Amino acid sequence: xxxxxxxxxxxxxxxxxxxxxxxxxxxxxxxxxxxxxxxxxxxxxxxxxxxxxxxxxxxxxxxxxxxxxxxxxxxxxxxxxxxxxxxxxxxxxxxxxxxxxxxxxxxxxxxxxxxxxxxxxxxxxxxxxxxxxxxxxxxxxxxxxxxxxxxxxxxxxxxxxxxxxxxxxxxxxxxxxxxxxxxxxxxxxxxxxxxxxxxxxxxxxxxxxxxxxxxxxxxxxxxxxxxxxxxxxxxxxxxxxxxxxxxxxxxxxxxxxxxxxxxxxxxxxxxxxxxxxxxxxxxxxxxxxxxxxxxxxxxxxxxxxxxxxxxxxxxxxxxxxxxxxxxxxxxxxxxxxxxxxxxxxxxxxxxxxxxxxxxxxxxxxxxxxxxxxxxxxxxxxxxxxxxxxxxxxxxxxxxxxxxxxxxxxxxxxxxxxxxxxxxxxxxxxxxxxxxxxxxxxxxxxxxxxxxxxxxxxxxxxxxxxxxxxxxxxxxxxxxxxxx
Amino acid sequence: xxxxxxxxxxxxxxxxxxxxxxxxxxxxxxxxxxxxxxxxxxxxxxxxxxxxxxxxxxxxxxxxxxxxxxxxxxxxxxxxxxxxxxxxxx
Numbered sequence: 001x002x003x004x005x006x007x008x009x010x011x012x013x014x015x016x017x018x019x020x021x022x023x024x025x026x027x028x029x030x031x032x033x034x035x036x037x038x039x040x041x042x043x044x045x046x047x048x049x050x051x052x053x054x055x056x057x058x059x060x061x062x063x064x065x066x067x068x069x070x071x072x073x074x075x076x077x078x079x080x081x082x083x084x085x086x087x088x089x090x091x092x093x094x095x096x097x098x099x100x101x102x103x104x105x106x107x108x109x110x111x112x113x114x115x116x117x118x119x120x121x122x123x124x125x126x127x128x129x130x131x132x133x134x135x136x137x138x139x140x141x142x143x144x145x146x147x148x149x150x151x152x153x154x155x156x157x158x159x160x161x162x163x164x165x166x167x168x169x170x171x172x173x174x175x176x177x178x179x180x181x182x183x184x185x186x187x188x189x190x191x192x193x194x195x196x197x198x199x200x201x202x203x204x205x206x207x208x209x210x211x212x213x214x215x216x217x218x219x220x221x222x223x224x225x226x227x228x229x230x231x232x233x234x235x236x237x238x239x240x241x242x243x244x245x246x247x248x249x250x251x252x253x254x255x256x257x258x259x260x261x262x263x264x265x266x267x268x269x270x271x272x273x274x275x276x277x278x279x280x281x282x283x284x285x286x287x288x289x290x291x292x293x294x295x296x297x298x299x300x301x302x303x304x305x306x307x308x309x310x311x312x313x314x315x316x317x318x319x320x321x322x323x324x325x326x327x328x329x330x331x332x333x334x335x336x337x338x339x340x341x342x343x344x345x346x347x348x349x350x351x352x353x354x355x356x357x358x359x360x361x362x363x364x365x366x367x368x369x370x371x372x373x374x375x376x377x378x379x380x381x382x383x384x385x386x387x388x389x390x391x392x393x394x395x396x397x398x399x400x401x402x403x404x405x406x407x408x409x410x411x412x413x414x415x416x417x418x419x420x421x422x423x424x425x426x427x428x429x430x431x432x433x434x435x436x437x438x439x440x441x442x443x444x445x446x447x448x449x450x451x452x453x454x455x456x457x458x459x460x461x462x463x464x465x466x467x468x469x470x471x472x473x474x475x476x477x478x479x480x481x482x483x
Numbered sequence: 484x485x486x487x488x489x490x491x492x493x494x495x496x497x498x499x500x501x502x503x504x505x506x507x508x509x510x511x512x513x514x515x516x517x518x519x520x521x522x523x524x525x526x527x528x529x530x531x532x533x534x535x536x537x538x539x540x541x542x543x544x545x546x547x548x549x550x551x552x553x554x555x556x557x558x559x560x561x562x563x564x565x566x567x568x569x570x571x572x573x
């Protein structure tokens with residue numbers, strides 16, 4: 001069954017910190033806004049929760065920010081100034097000055113998902129990010145999970161993974177997730193971070209302007225210290241082993257270039273291994289909308305936006321992790337700017353909100369400075385492919401081994417797209433989300449100036465849908481212009 | 484009595500607002516399917532609906548992401564073998 005919602009000024013896709021802020025500021029400016037999101041509850045991954053409140057509070061940072069945005073969302077929905085479509089999975093969209101059409105599947109009911117179309121004059125994309133992964137032998141074993149998955153189990157379902165957990169990868173999020181698990185009674189054997197926080201010494205300016213981040217970090221350190229969770233720096237997982245599920249994890253110390261220091265291998269018994277190497281932005285929708293994609297400092301692909309968070313497609317704005325990985329506080333500030341600017345581009349404005357824009361812009365500047373320092377301090381070690389064996393699975397969906405990827409390279413594949421066509425890596429269910437980053441780093445092309453992740457992300461359909469949904473015709477005429 | 488669904492015929496209890504995947508993980512059941520090509524066990528990986536590794540058969544419909552399907556009383560959840568349509572292969 002098809003349903004259609006039209007007559008909106010702004011459609012916001014994603015109800016995390018950026019999308020909530022965009023919807024609230026767009027609607028409070030006076031625009032008719034629809035907020036469309038895949039989850040039952042607002043909050044996104046960062047504020048994922050059960051029921052109506054963030055509980056237990058100790059698991060959440062920035063809970064005040066969530067509460068204040070959630071109260072405003074609720075008031076706007078009650079006042080019919082904001083429409084919230086929950087459980088709607090957006091699978092494709094188009095956007096031009098003729099109008100924006102967003103197609104989604106409503107998975108909220110029982111039985112087959114229902115096709116839903118939304119028509120608006122502007123789009124704000126705020127689809128967030130997921131954990132960046134790099135392959136290693138055994139990473140496909142049950143019991144090896146993404147660090148974000150470990151936290152989703154905890155925040156979304158109250159499940160404390162275990163009993164014996166090893167946490168590995170790099171960056172502040174693995175420490176935050178480990179601290180969350182321990183605070184709820186979990187047992188973390190050890191945290192392995194491939195980098196060293198000492199590198200922060202080079203980024204004093206970024207740190208000073210982000211005092212709240214320092215406070216947050218010291219809280220995690222206290223939780224982990226009290227629970228006697230040891231942290232090894234410059235250390236990474238090199239293999240996970242087990243018969244039908246994870247049984248053992250082997251780690252090793254790293255040299256400065258990120259290669260394994262021989263003789264430092266250490267094996268422990270474990271039930272769960274949670275890994276994460278930063279985040280990858282969900283760029284399918286900005287790419288589908290024709291927005292220009294650029295590279296962040298560490299080479300990750302990001303949506304290019306101007307001062308108003310406007311993309312290179314005039315009717316499309318982007319906020320949050322799509323424009324560079326930077327965390328929830330930065331995302332919500334970018335969302336606020338995007339919501340106000342999207343309304344403003346239609347001649348809709350609220351003076352008191354406009355007056356707050358300079359303050360938002362200052363917060364955005366310091367947030368971005370901190371984010372780019374994070375990229376510098378917590379890179380994926382360049383030498384990581386050294387842990388791969390010929391049998392290691394690179395593409396989990398299509399079960400393509402490292403040997404098969406190397407064979408594709410021998411046959412002439414020097415970019416992600418050709419490697420995909422020759423080896424099937426990136427061609428499965430997840431559409432390359434898990435392996436594109438790794439694949440791009442494995443391929444040898446010294447001439448490549450800009451990372452080639454985009455060619456692994458370009459897809460007409462953002463998520464697998466049934467042939468029935470593809471065949472259904474939304475019969476949507478170009479959007480009426482409300483001048 | 485706690486609400487429950489079944490996994491390969493065995494009762495699995497769950498709490499309100501849990502997903503099928505979370506209830507199974509909590510019960511120590513990490514292996515949810517076998518792969519199409521090599522018949523290897525797989526389970527929940529990304530936990531947020533992105534990786535499609537936790538595919539199970541729910542009430543006869545294959546390829547449902549366990550990490551997204553809300554747990555509900557009486558669901559018949561089964562290990563997915565290969566594509567979930569192996570009986571159709573020739």
